[in-house]
Amino acid sequence: MAWEPYTEVGSLASVEGEDCSVAGWVETTRVHGKVAFVVVRDGTGVVQCVVAKNAVDEACWDFVTDLTYESTIEVRGEVKEDARSPGGFEISAHDLRLISRSEDYPIQPKEHGIEFLMDHRHLWLRSGAQRAVLGVRAEVMQAAQDFFYREGFTRIDTPILTGSIGESAGTLFSTEYFGETAYLAQTGQLYLEAACPAFRKVFCLGPTFRAEKSKTRRHLTEFWMLEPEVAFADSEENMRLQERVVSYLIERALDRCSDELELLERDVTLLSGVKPPFPRLSYTQAVELLAEKGSDIEWGQDLRGSDETLLAEDFDLPVMVHDYPREAKAFYMKENPDDPRTVLCNDMIAPEGYGEIIGGSQREDDLERLRARIREQGLPEESYAWYLDLRRYGSFVHSGFGLGIERTVAWITGRTHVRELIPFPRLMKRLTP
Numbered sequence: 001m002a003w004e005p006y007t008e009v010g011s012l013a014s015v016e017g018e019d020c021s022v023a024g025w026v027e028t029t030r031v032h033g034k035v036a037f038v039v040v041r042d043g044t045g046v047v048q049c050v051v052a053k054n055a056v057d058e059a060c061w062d063f064v065t066d067l068t069y070e071s072t073i074e075v076r077g078e079v080k081e082d083a084r085s086p087g088g089f090e091i092s093a094h095d096l097r098l099i100s101r102s103e104d105y106p107i108q109p110k111e112h113g114i115e116f117l118m119d120h121r122h123l124w125l126r127s128g129a130q131r132a133v134l135g136v137r138a139e140v141m142q143a144a145q146d147f148f149y150r151e152g153f154t155r156i157d158t159p160i161l162t163g164s165i166g167e168s169a170g171t172l173f174s175t176e177y178f179g180e181t182a183y184l185a186q187t188g189q190l191y192l193e194a195a196c197p198a199f200r201k202v203f204c205l206g207p208t209f210r211a212e213k214s215k216t217r218r219h220l221t222e223f224w225m226l227e228p229e230v231a232f233a234d235s236e237e238n239m240r241l242q243e244r245v246v247s248y249l250i251e252r253a254l255d256r257c258s259d260e261l262e263l264l265e266r267d268v269t270l271l272s273g274v275k276p277p278f279p280r281l282s283y284t285q286a287v288e289l290l291a292e293k294g295s296d297i298e299w300g301q302d303l304r305g306s307d308e309t310l311l312a313e314d315f316d317l318p319v320m321v322h323d324y325p326r327e328a329k330a331f332y333m334k335e336n337p338d339d340p341r342t343v344l345c346n347d348m349i350a351p352e353g354y355g356e357i358i359g360g361s362q363r364e365d366d367l368e369r370l371r372a373r374i375r376e377q378g379l380p381e382e383s384y385a386w387y388l389d390l391r392r393y394g395s396f397v398h399s400g401f402g403l404g405i406e407r408t409v410a411w412i413t414g415r416t417h418v419r420e421l422i423p424f425p426r427l428m429k430r431l432t433p
């Protein structure tokens, strides 16, 4: 007799007092004399099934007392409210059946090294903390889309294979493309700029690629970026949009992921206070402050990870550092008319040591200056013909930014390394699983 349809564990409240069947994976089992406790996870929740020896037949009891971690089973029984049980319900089981037995599950309830866990990422995803962080990530992704949809932005899906270098030549992945070289996109930005005259306010949310030879806790070679681009917005307006987006993402995570954050033991005191306006510092002020705090940074250098951490110590909110030296930043940023050594841009640096979560700028809208910057950086001018057209046919003030999803979710969840914030991380030395 079929036991389906199964009730989802997350919906047990709707069948309280009734018989139902659930299917899932065995998280733990414990036998206590004539009662066994089997904790089952089905992906929507976790439920404890209580099996009394005298309530099931002998074969079933033998089966229950021989269950292994991560075996797939189905359970039939009565749903009862139980405050001590995870999720608030338990199932008083009449019968259990095997769907598929799991032998020697590699991840055991003990400490494993990070490389072992990463090698078993395909299984590690099932563990409570990993489910929680990826749940927060999914919520943040949805919140980002909801925010921009509500604000009247149009989603533009930008290409992953591209012929124009988006950021800089140093960190490109390339691939042979029918006799030409294609690059994996470092950003969707240039294409969003092209969509501005069509839709005014646009955004993309997708994977981006950087062949970064850095093995830091903030770098992935494949990471996801949320990028808006707005026509007739200057650098100031760009920063105001950043504050609002970041505050909204946090508000949503706090509102809808409180169970996950609690499981992760995230102290949300500082997060709860994240509301605009965020403090702003010019790059020059930041360098002065850093020098006072003992950094050896010199004017002209981009802030290093260690500088960002040092700077963030003084703030409970994300801090926006604006107007960096032009040599430290990408070719497309607009020259600052008040100080041409700098460009109209900003980074947002998260508190608590999570580093740069946003890079944004007003774009160079002057054809000749942009062409000069492309040449200055040794980029192949031919491949930017289409991009230069945007300054030829109706140029306009515009700005945008990129928010790194993994770094932002690392901050929200309080995890220290970005490798846990993406389902299957790609790092310099990791392409599998």
Ligand code: 4AD
Pocket (backbone or CB within 6 Å): 166, 167, 186, 187, 188, 189, 210, 212, 218, 219, 220, 221, 223, 225, 227, 228, 356, 357, 358, 359, 360, 361, 400, 401, 402, 403, 404, 405, 406, 407, 418
């Ligand atoms: O500052 P970045 O390089 O900016 C851009 O790509 C712009 N084109 C965005 C735009 O204006 N539309 O990258 C933006 C953000 C960083 O602040 C950081 O959060 C994240 O992307 N990021 C990375 N995250 C993980 N691993 C990496 N290797 C990252 N590189 C950048």
Ligand code: MG
Pocket (backbone or CB within 6 Å): 347, 356, 358, 359
């Ligand atoms: Mg940056």
